[in-house]
Amino acid sequence: MSSVLEYVGVSRSFKGVPALRDVSFSVGEGEVVGLIGRNGAGKTTLINIAIGLLYPGSGDVRVFGLSPTGNPVAVKARIGYVSEEGHLRGGRTIRELIAFHRGLFDVWDDKVEREILDRFGLSVNARISRLSKGQRRQVGLLCAVCHRPDLLLLDEPASGLDPAARREFLEAAILLLNREGTTILFSSHQMTDVERLGGRIVLLDDGKVKLDRELDRVREEMFVAIVPRSSVPDAGTLEKIPGCLRVRSVRDEWHVVVEGADEDVHQRLKSSIGHNGIPCVRMPLEEIFIELVGGTRNKEIA
Amino acid sequence: MKRIWMMTVLSIKDSLRTKAWIPFFIMSVLAWFPMLIGFGYQMRPNSFADNIISNYFQFLSLGIWFSGLILGATSVFMERRASLMFTLPISRTELAVGKLLGTQIVVGAGLLVGYLISLAFAVHFGLSRFTYSHLGLATAFSLSFTYICLSIPLGFWLSPIWTILTTYLVIEAPWTLQALVSEGWITNNWIVGLNALLQKVAPGQLDRVPMAKAFYNKYVFVGDYTGVARNAMIAIIVFMLLVSLARNKELSLKS
Numbered sequence: 001m002s003s004v005l006e007y008v009g010v011s012r013s014f015k016g017v018p019a020l021r022d023v024s025f026s027v028g029e030g031e032v033v034g035l036i037g038r039n040g041a042g043k044t045t046l047i048n049i050a051i052g053l054l055y056p057g058s059g060d061v062r063v064f065g066l067s068p069t070g071n072p073v074a075v076k077a078r079i080g081y082v083s084e085e086g087h088l089r090g091g092r093t094i095r096e097l098i099a100f101h102r103g104l105f106d107v108w109d110d111k112v113e114r115e116i117l118d119r120f121g122l123s124v125n126a127r128i129s130r131l132s133k134g135q136r137r138q139v140g141l142l143c144a145v146c147h148r149p150d151l152l153l154l155d156e157p158a159s160g161l162d163p164a165a166r167r168e169f170l171e172a173a174i175l176l177l178n179r180e181g182t183t184i185l186f187s188s189h190q191m192t193d194v195e196r197l198g199g200r201i202v203l204l205d206d207g208k209v210k211l212d213r214e215l216d217r218v219r220e221e222m223f224v225a226i227v228p229r230s231s232v233p234d235a236g237t238l239e240k241i242p243g244c245l246r247v248r249s250v251r252d253e254w255h256v257v258v259e260g261a262d263e264d265v266h267q268r269l270k271s272s273i274g275h276n277g278i279p280c281v282r283m284p285l286e287e288i289f290i291e292l293v294g295g296t297r298n299k300e301i302a
Numbered sequence: 303m304k305r306i307w308m309m310t311v312l313s314i315k316d317s318l319r320t321k322a323w324i325p326f327f328i329m330s331v332l333a334w335f336p337m338l339i340g341f342g343y344q345m346r347p348n349s350f351a352d353n354i355i356s357n358y359f360q361f362l363s364l365g366i367w368f369s370g371l372i373l374g375a376t377s378v379f380m381e382r383r384a385s386l387m388f389t390l391p392i393s394r395t396e397l398a399v400g401k402l403l404g405t406q407i408v409v410g411a412g413l414l415v416g417y418l419i420s421l422a423f424a425v426h427f428g429l430s431r432f433t434y435s436h437l438g439l440a441t442a443f444s445l446s447f448t449y450i451c452l453s454i455p456l457g458f459w460l461s462p463i464w465t466i467l468t469t470y471l472v473i474e475a476p477w478t479l480q481a482l483v484s485e486g487w488i489t490n491n492w493i494v495g496l497n498a499l500l501q502k503v504a505p506g507q508l509d510r511v512p513m514a515k516a517f518y519n520k521y522v523f524v525g526d527y528t529g530v531a532r533n534a535m536i537a538i539i540v541f542m543l544l545v546s547l548a549r550n551k552e553l554s555l556k557s
Contacts, residue, residue, distance in 0.1 A: 051389050055552040069550070077391035087384040090312060092319070103308040104390050 002029050003062070004151050004183040005050055010059035011207075012045055019045045021207040022059070027151075027185055032177075032199030034215070035187040038293055041204040043187035044084065047155045050185065051081055063151065077105065080144030080182075084156040086136040088128050094139055095124040098146075105147035112176065116142040119172055134165035141169065145176055152177060154186035158193055170196050191286040205293045211245065215285075222288050223265050225280040227254040232273055241272045246292055257291045305392045309400020310407070313377060317408040322372035326412065329365025333358050341427070351427040355420050355517045356438075362416035363442040363513060367449055370409035374450040375465035377401045378457030385555040394458070398545045401454050409446050413439065424517050431519045437526055438516025441508060444530045444537075448473060448506040451537035455544035458553060473506035480507065505540050508533040 006026040012019050020042045027033050035043045048054040049061050052068035052075065061068060068075045090100030094117075102108045117124065120138040131139065137157060144152060154173070158166040170193060177184055188194055194201060194215070201218060203211035211218075222245075229252050232238060238247045243259040258265050258280070269278050283291070340354030341347070378401065381387040387397065417439045421432065449469055456465040476497070482488045483497045501507045508529040512522075 053385060053388055053553075053555060069552075073391045073393050076389060079389070081386075081389040083386065083389075085384075087386045089381070089384050089386045092315070096315075100308060100312060101390075104305055104392060 003027065004029050004031075004064060005185060006060075006062045007046070007049075008060045008062075010046070010049065010056045010061060012042075012049065012054065012057040018207050020049075020056075023204075023207070023209055024059075025202055025209055025212050027183055030181045030183055032184045032197055033186070034194040034197060034199060034201045035185060035204060036189060036191070036194055036201055036289060037187075037204035037210075038189060041293075042207040043189075043204055044155055046204070047153050047185065047187055051076065051079060051153055077147075078150045080147065080149035080152040082137065082140045082144045082152075082154045082157045084159055086133060086140055088136060088139055088143070090143075092128060093124065094122060094126050094128065097128060097139065097143065098124065101143045101146070107147050109146050109148055112148075113142060113146045116145070116172065116176070120168070134161050134169070137161065137165075137169055138172070141173060141176075145182075149182060152182050152184045152186075154184065156187055156189070158188070158190070166190075166193070167196075173197070191284070191289055195285055203289070203292060210292060218285065218288060219282070221259055221261060222282065223258050223260075223262075223280050224283045224287065224291055225256040225258060225265075225269055225278050227256055227273065227278055229253060231278075237272065242268055248291060248294065255291055257288065305396045306400045306403070309392065309397055310404040313401045313404025314408055316377070316380075317373050317405055320373065320376070322376065323369050325368035325372065326362075326365035329361050329368070333361035333365075336361070337423075347427045351424070351429055352515075352517045352519065355424050355427065355429070356515050358423065359416060359420040359435075359438065359516050360514055362420070363413060363446075366409055366412040366416060366442075367446050369412070370405060370446045371449045371453055371466055371469060372462070373405045373409070374401075374453030375457060375462040375469070377405060377454055379460075379462050379465070382457070382553055382555055388553065388555070394549050395545050398455055398458075398541070398548075402450060402541065405450050405454065406447055409450065410443060413442050413446060417442075420517065429517055429519075432517070433522045434512060434518055434520040435516040437512040437522050437530070438514075440527060440530045441510060441513040444508060444533045445473075445506060445510070445513075447534055448537040451541040452505060452544070455541060455548055458544075458548035458551070472504070476500035476504040476507055477510075503536065505536045506533065 003026040007023050010023045011021050023042070023046065035046060037043050045054060049056050050063055050068060052072050055069055063075045064078060066075050088097055091097035098113065116138065120135070122135065122138060128139070141157070157173070158169050161169060174197060184197070184199070186197060198215055200214050201211065202209055227238060232254060235247045235249070235254060238244060238254055238256050241256065241258060243265065245257040245259055248255040258268065260268065266280060269280055336354055336357040340350055378398070381397065417435070421435065424432065424435070452469040452472060453465050456468055460468060479488070479493070479497050480501055483494055488494065512526070
C-alpha cells in the first residue's frame with residue numbers, strides 16, 4: 001500500500017509553545033484514519049500542515065510524494081478539505097459556489113453533486129448566508145468531494161452539529177467515500193464519529209502521537225485494569241507491565257490501560273501484581289480515550 | 303488562466319457587494335458642492351465651467367480611489383481570515399492577479415462612469431474641447447491602479463488598516479516631498495537627491511495636474527502619456543515583487 005500522506009518527525013511551535021513534537025506516521029492509499037485527541041492536542045495543526053496552510057517547524061511532510069508548500073497547486077488539486085469553521089468562499093448562493101469550485105478543478109462529478117444536493121435537500125438557489133450550520137457543512141462536503149479527491153481532510157467536520165445533523169453528515173461522507181476508495185484523514189474528539197467512520201486511529205496527546213492502531217484492535221485488545229492502591233502502592237510497578245500504555249490515579253485506585261490478547265493480559269497482570277482477582281475489562285472507545293489522555297482525577301479535585 | 307479568471311469574477315462580485323463604496327458615495331455627494339457653488343442652484347453656465355467640472359471629476363476620482371484602496375486592502379485579508387481559499391488549487395500569484403484585475407475592472411468602471419457624468423456636464427455647459435480630459439482620465443486610471451497594485455499584495459502580511467496606511471505613505475510621501483522641494487521649502491542636497499531618485503522609481507509619482515484640470519481647454523501631446531504609462535509599469539513591477547515575496551511564506555491566517 002503506497003503512502004498518500006506522510007509525516008516524518010514533524011514539530012511545530014506557536015510563539016514558543018510547542019503544538020507538535022516529533023510527529024511521525026503515514027496514511028496509506030484508501031485508508032481511513034481518525035486523528036483524535038483533546039482540544040489543543042495538535043489535530044488541526046497537523047491537518048493544516050498537510051494542506052499547506054501551515055509550515056512545519058522541523059521535519060518533513062509529503063502528500064502524494066510532494067511537499068504541500070513546494071507544490072501547493074498540484075497537491076491541493078487532489079485534496080478535498082472541510083474545516084471546522086465551515087467557511088464557504090466563492091459565491092453568494094450554492095449555485096455560484098459550485099460554479100466557482102467547478103472552475104478551479106479539472107474534474108467535477110455532476111452525479112455526486114446532484115446526489116448530495118438531493119440527499120440533504122439543498123436548493124442551488126439558497127443563499128449561503130441563510131444556511132444553518134449543518135447545511136453549511138453539507139455544502140462544504142459537496143465542494144470537497146465533487147472533484148473526486150484522492151485525499152479528504154476533515155477537520156472536526158461535525159463539531160457543533162446536533163446529533164441528527166451529525167449522523168446525516170457522517171453517513172453521507174461514509175457513503176460517498178467508501179464507494180470511491182478515497183483516503184481520509186479526519187480529526188475529532190467525538191469517539192462516536194471515530195467509530196462511525198472506522199479505520200485506524202492516531203491519538204495525539206500534547207503534540208505527540210500516543211497511540212496509532214487499527215480501530216478493531218483498540219476495541220479487541222485494549223483493557224483497563226482497576227487496581228486498588230492498597231495492593232500496589234507504587235505506580236512504577238504497574239508501568240513495568242508489558243503492554244502497559246498508561247497508569248492513571250483515580251481516588252484510591254490505579255486505572256491501568258494494557259494492550260494485548262485477552263488471556264495474555266490477565267496473565268501479565270497476575271505475574272506483575274502477584275495475585276488474581278483484579279478486574280480487567282474491555283471498555284468502550286470513549287472510556288479508553290479518557291483513560292489514555294484524561295487527567296488524574298485526584299489531582300484535579302485537589 | 304482559467305483560475306485567474308475565476309478569481310477575477312469572484313473579486314468583481316465581492317467588490318460590488320462590500321461597504322468599501324461608502325467613501326465613493328460620500329465624495330459623490332461632496333462633489334455637488336463645487337457644482338452648486340460654481341453654477342448656482344439654477345445651474346447657469348458661466349466662464350468658470352472648466353474649473354468647476356474639473357473639480358467635480360476630481361472629487362469623484364478621489365472617492366473611487368479611496369474605495370479602490372479599501373477594496374484592495376481588504377481583499378487578501380478577507381481570504382486570510384476565512385483561510386479556505388488557500389486550501390483550494392489556486393496559487394497565491396493567481397489569487398493576487400485575479401484580485402488585481404477584478405478590483406481594477408470595478409474601479410476603472412467607476413472612474414469611467416464618473417468621467418462620463420462629468421463629460422455630460424461639460425457638454426451641457428457648452429465646453430467643446432476634451433482632449434485634455436482624456437489625459438486626466440488616464441492619470442486617474444494610472445493612480446488608482448497604483449493604489450490597488452500595492453494594497454492587494456500587502457494584504458498577504460498586513461491588516462487592512464496597516465495596508466491602507468502603508469500604501470498611502472509609499473505613494474503620497476514622495477509626492478509630498480516633491481511638492482516641498484519644488485516649492486523651495488526643502489533645499490538640502492541629500493534630500494533633493496533622494497527626491498529625484500524617488501520621482502523615478504517610486505510608484506504613483508506622475509503629474510496629477512491633468513486630473514485636477516481635466517476639462518480645461520489645453521493641448522495634449524503623445525509624450526504627455528509617457529508618465530502615465532511609466533507609472534503603470536512601476537506599479538506592475540512593485541506588485542510582482544511583493545507577490546513573489548509572499549509566494550513561499552507562511553501566512554498569518556487568523557489576524
